[in-house]
Amino acid sequence: MSKQVYQFNEGQASMRDLLGGKGANLAEMTRLGLPVPPGFTITTEACIEYLENGKTISTELKKEIERHLVLLEDQEGKKFGSSEELLLISVRSGSKYSMPGMMDTILNLGLNDESVKVLAKMTNNEVFAYDCYRRLIQMFGNVVYGIDGQQFESLLDFYKSKYRVKQDSDLTSDQLKDIVEDFKRVYLENKRQPFPQDPKEQLLQAVEAVFSSWNNERAFVYRNLHNIDHFIGTAVNIQAMVFGNSGNESGTGVVFSRHPATGEKELFGEYLINAQGEDVVAGIRTPQSIHQLKKDLPECYDELNRLVNLLETHYLDMQDIEFTIDNKKLYLLQTRNGKRTAKSAVKIAVDMVSERLITKEEAIMMIRPESIVSLLYPVFDEKALAEATLISDKGLPASPGSATGKVYFDADSAKAAAASGEKVVLIRQETSPEDIGGMVVSEAIVTSRGGMTSHAAVVARGMGTCCVAGCSELEVNELVKQVTFPGGVIKEGDVVSVDGSVGALYVGAIAQNVAEQDENLEMILKWSRELARLEVRMNAETVNDIQTGLDFHASGIGLIRTEHMFFAPERLKEMRRFILADTFDERKMALKTILMYQIQDFKQIFATIGEKPGVIRLLDPPLHEFVPSNEKEFAKIAQDLNVPVEKIASKVNELHEINPMLGHRGCRLAVTYPELYIMQAEAIIKSIIALKKEKGIIVEPEIMIPLVGTTKELTLLKEKIVNYVDQLLNEEQCQVVYTIGTMIEIPRACFIADQIAESAEFLSFGTNDLTQLTFGYSRDDAGKFIHQYLEEGILMDDPFQTIDLEGVGELVQTAVVRARKTRPAIKIGVCGELGGDPRSIDFFNRIGLDYVSCSPFRLPIAYIAAARSQIEFQEKVDVNK
Structure with a gap:
């Protein structure tokens, strides 16, 4: 049997996995000769064994504890449970990772009705002795037997009131003796058994209680919150009392x-x-x-x-x-x-580099990437937040920050209110691309459905807008324009406050603290950019989003979603004209107008990013997203386009799909209507030619064909685009360097990545769709069960927030290896939301991707994560050398 108990003088700081953080540090301080009361640590392995063996301490462990207790007695020159030189001990938990207040501690262990008299005699202080005894009885009862601590506190308060004293320390020895007797009575009333008088029985019960506290509710919640493994257990530190x-x-x-x-x-x-x-x-x-x-x-x-x-x-x-x-x-x-705090963390890290205590690399490793969110977004004032009325805290923290505004339930009302100067919070069951106009003007977005990668979540993060998604406690009625929640009703025009960092909503306005530029954070980010191997790009398509990304030093754009460019009213009208067209010529006429809008869009984008790279994803969503499902809107569209209402109803019915996610979209749509992608390619190239002539800007676009699952889809569409673009360049007598690649978001594409790479000049993983197609989870509906899966240990992480290494990660790695066998220098990136998750970034860095792309406001987080990953990777390489 392996050793399961270590004296403090047998361990050191590097033994955190075995001794826990507290035990390893106690050992290290002992090794340094600091004034640490002696003791010993029962290992985390012993805890796991206890929990796996039906919560039973083995005979071998009991014997090992006994041996180390004798060693402790020899060190102190005292005896545990003695009638003369009395040794008392403390029992404390201590996992590998610090979890303040999450598990349990017992002090003064070893006292009983007889030894308390010994302690009083040893110290010549009866008040002190009985104060220690009443503390032990209270802590032991609460920790070991689960007796509500308030029962003891109420008795203590009763005695202080009775004897008119304010502090516990003002009680006399006789009063404390009475309290001890009453405390012992609580045991009999609650557990039908007396407080244990055998010190060794107390010790074993205390050890078992600390082991068991690893799985108490607050510890479980804390570990979930901080991504701590549930299966590493806690050590138990037994130490001589001072x-x-x-x-x-x-x-x-x-x-x-x-x-x-x-x-x-x-x-x-x-x-x-x-x-x-x-x-x-x-x-x-x-x-x-x-x-x-x-x-x-x-x-x-x-x-x-x-x-x-x-x-x-x-x-x-x-x-x-x-x-x-x-x-x-x-x-x-x-x-x-x-x-x-995050503010303190970045200052300490930078100061310690200035003080020559640590290196830049060590400074970056001190910063948790996720922790800096509060330095990027406005946050609610803590005092004001504590006084606010909670509507719900059950939503998903889809996009960080805080905001206050009046509630509106549709995009048009939100736009009208914003135009009149109001601050707006858009609340919907779920959002769609057609809501983009209302989303853009909103201070915050709230949905009752959807997950962390739902439309609302993705768009909000891209805009840096506060968002709470999947708040199922809210019953959103968009027709009568009200929200019902457990405590009441919210109507259109009511003021609410939204905290996107924790997924909460509050009644009324709450004061905010606006994030200010932090020079220490700027220094950390500068060092991170220098040390990261991965490039960090942004997902963005509006000038404001792009400028935000450039301010955060994005290396380019990893994803420009062109579908968002089609939803402004005048563009949507022409897109609907295209959808309702009966002939190729009619479709081409509609696209001719859209082409002019697209040229303007791409000119703005390329002029803003200059000569930085940019990936333009050609149209991805199915056509049904561009037409209304509400019959009331059919008449207006019929009037705008001068077509019969019946034709619109018929087309909407024709476009309806049982599962649009798996339907007629992406490259499949372009196979049916290749003129769509040719129009977009023409707009890209013409905008670049115009910019080159007007401003001398040289742009080399990366054109992405989405949703490829077969090599023929890619080769067919690439050939059509290349032929058209080459002809266009010959006519314009101009040269433009461009590449055509694809988004890997279908599991099949991962397995044939070597074949795809024969045609694709770059690859980018769309991890949102790849995850839902791998798991068979709808990312918009997974919120209904994902919390239960996490709580019950079915999943260790939400795969839409952190990459699933065993499934999705294996697919990604397989695709990378196969693609680079065909084309060793092929550029490969990630443009899904996992591109902004630190743990996912570490994986992408280790398997050799070239870049990750994320929403603009997550760029600082991604840069720090990329730098940390590279530092750790380099350290392992150096060790292996």
């Missing part, structure tokens, strides 16, 4: 080596005199600023300051340190890398 509640020359506290909110290089923290650690965490008493300790116990403050600086220099990161002072002697109970 007492911050042993008088007015004792105390306990928490100190940070730098300010966790601002990043300033100064001690920041709090402490309490005559208290134990849980008092600080629980907020039972108001703590003092750490700087007050310099007056109360100056020698301890100076020693603490020295040790804090030593630990920061050793770990090369801001430290969060728990300490106890026992009769003027300072002890360190824990150190860990401190949690901090």
Whole structure:
């Protein structure tokens, strides 16, 4: 059997997987000779074994704990459960990753009705002894037996009120003895058994409780939130007690080596005199600023300051340190890398480089890419948010940021309200491309259906607009223009506030804090661009979106969705004319007008990005998206186009598809109507020729044919486009360098990527469609069950947010390998939403893609993620050398 228990002096910082973060750091501090109370750590492997074996501690583990307890007794010169030199211990959890407050701790373990008298005699302090005993009974009852802690608190409050004292420390020994008896009575009433008097029984029950706390609800939620593996378990740290509640020359506290909110290089923290650690965490008493300790116990403050600086220099990161002072002697109970705000994180990282403590690479590795969202988007004021009335917090955080506005339920009403100067929040069951006019003018977008890659989510992220999707608690009635939610009703014109970072909606307006330019973040991003191997492009097609991306230093455009260019009223009219045309000539006439609009569109795009690369995806959606499903609109279209209403109804019925996602769209539509793609290619080339003549800008477009599943689809359409474009260039007597590639979004295309690469000059993975076609999940409907799948462990991650390595990832890697066998230098990128997800970016970097593309406001996140991935990859290469 492998070793499952380690004394602190047997471990070191590198053993986090086995000893957990707390245990590894206690071992490291012991190794450094710092004042750490001795103890031992039961490994994470023992926890997993316990949970897998029906929550039973093996006989071997019990014996190993016993042996290490004897070693601890020898180190302290005391005995656990002794009637003379009494040893008390603490039992604390500690997983590999810091999870503050998520699992459980028990202090003063080893006390019982007899040993409390021994402690009183040893310390000559009966108040202290019985204070320790009542704390143990309370914590043990709550942690081990699940007794509601409020039962103990209520009794404590009763006694303080009865004896007219404000603080626990003001109670007398006799009063504390009465409290102890009442606390023990709670056990009998709740569990029909007495508080255990055998110290070794207490220890084993405490260890089991900490193991079990790995799977408590709050720990599970925390791990989901921070993407922590559910199967790594927690270690258990057993440590000799030191007492911050042993008088007015004792105390306990928490100190940070730098300010966790601002990043300033100064001690920041709090402490309490005559208290134990849980008092600080629980907020039972108001703590003092750490700087007050310099007056109360100056020698301890100076020693603490020295040790804090030593630990920061050793770990090369801001430290969060728990300490106890026992009769003027300072002890360190824990150190860990401190949690901090995004603003603080980037300042600390940049400052530490300036102080020559760390390198640029190490600074970037200190920044969690997702954490910088609050530095890019406006956020609600925390105080105002706490006072706001919640409508729902069950939506998906589809696009970060915060916004307030009046509610409208359709694009036309939203546009009219915005034109009159109102701030608008567009709420719909789900959005479609036809809603784009209303979406563009909205401060926020909310849908009751759809997922993280639904139309609303994708478009909102591209525009940098706050969005909450799939908020199923909302019953949206677009006809009567109202939303019903569990607490009431929202009507058109009512003011709501939307938090797209957490998926929540609130009644009324909430004050905002606008993100300001952060020079430290700019430095981090500059270093990230220098160190990343992957290029980072943007998904964008409007001038505003493109400019935002350029401001964030996008290396180009990875996806221009041309369908969004067709939904302005005058363009939609001509597109409908094309759809309703009976002959090729009629279709061509409609496309001639659309061509002029498209030339204007592409000129604007290319003029904005200059000579940076840009991928233009030719028309992708099915034709039914360009016609209304509402019969009331048929008459207006009939009047606009001078056609019978019956013809429109017939065409709408003809275009209806059972499953449009798998229907007549993308390259399939172009096979039927090749003139569509030829028109778009002509617009691209003519806009480039015009720009070259007018401004001297040289553009080399990358023309993408979407939804290819067979080689013949690509070769057929490419041949038609190339023949037409070459003829056009000959007529214009001009040269334009262009490439034609495809989007890999069908699983079959991944398996024949070697054949596709014979014709395709570049590839780009459309991970949204590739994911839904691989899983068979509709990305718009998966929100109905995906949360349950995550909660029950059916899925480890939402595959629309983080790449599924076993399925979708394998397909991507297969396609990359096969394509490069045919064309070794082929450019390959990602333009789906996973191009902005840090964990997905790491995978794309490791398999050798050339670029990722994401919405403009995710560019900073993507650059940091790409740099972190490359730094880690290079470190592994260097180690292997």
